[in-house]
Amino acid sequence: MYTLNCKGKLLLLDKPLVMGIINATPDSFYDGHLNKRLDEIVLLAEKMIAEGADIIDVGGQSTKPGSKRISEEEELERVLPIINAIHKKDTTIIISIDTFYSNVAKITIDNGASIVNDISAGSIDDKMITTVASLKVPYICMHMKGTPDIMQHEPYYDDVVKEVLDFFINKVDECKQAGIVDVIIDPGFGFGKNIKHNFRLLKNLNVFSILQKPILAGLSRKSTIYKTLGVTANDALNGTTVLNTMALLNGASILRVHDVKEAKEVIELFEAYKKA
DSSP, rough: OEEEETTEEEEEEEEEEEEEEEOOOOOOOOOGGGGOOOHHHHHHHHHHHHHOOOOEEESSSOSSSTHHHOHHHHHHHHHHHHHHHHHHHOOOOOOEEOOOOOHHHHHHTTOOOOOOEEEETSSSTHHHHHHHHTTTEEEEOOOSOTTTTTTTOOOSSHHHHHHHHHEEEHHHHHHHHOOOOOOOEEOOOSSSSSHHHHHHHHTTTGGGGGGOOOOEEEEEEEOOHHHHHOGGGGGHHHHHHHHHHHHHHTTSSSESSSSSHHHHHHHHHHHHHHOO
């Protein structure tokens, strides 16, 4: 069983956890969560908490394919009021900050967040890993080939599972050497991978268990689902449930989702299935 020390609050992963997504961006790929006003965003977070979210993940940078990077100052303007407001409403909830800027990580951790979720695994800001180590918080380390603006321009792998696994073998060691105690690995579904790559990673997700780290699966409403089904992101909840179930069967410890209630139901049924 894994545990995560979130600034003194211990998260037990004796069963899978749900991370609810809060996108403080004007151009998320899924418009079901586009809320411009702070009070609406806080209400969404409260709804997720009531539905059983274990972690609320707040991000201010759009990382959908083709997105353009914003400055750390603009990102902070988006995320800091949200994190402050959620933390003020509920000091017990675990908040993660979805950022690749070390300064954003530091400021938000000082203001209520207690996990850093970095899509770049320290490749965009070379101070990130040492900053997280100094903050003594868990680090979600994701694999991404390229950067969001170009990552979906015909991504290629000789063997996607081997390449991603090799990446994490090196990255987990780098984090350990820096002094990060709690590392969560995220294969990065949709980040520099085509649909075939994503299904290959999902099918072989249990391979990553050799790293002896919690595995996060971020599949919610992504193009692998809606393009395969010929629908839109708004109609991809059922497909998300199916792939989340596959992820759990193959060793995922955390589901990062837009729809908390449905993900909690997946986990409840999965736990009952395991005990049968």
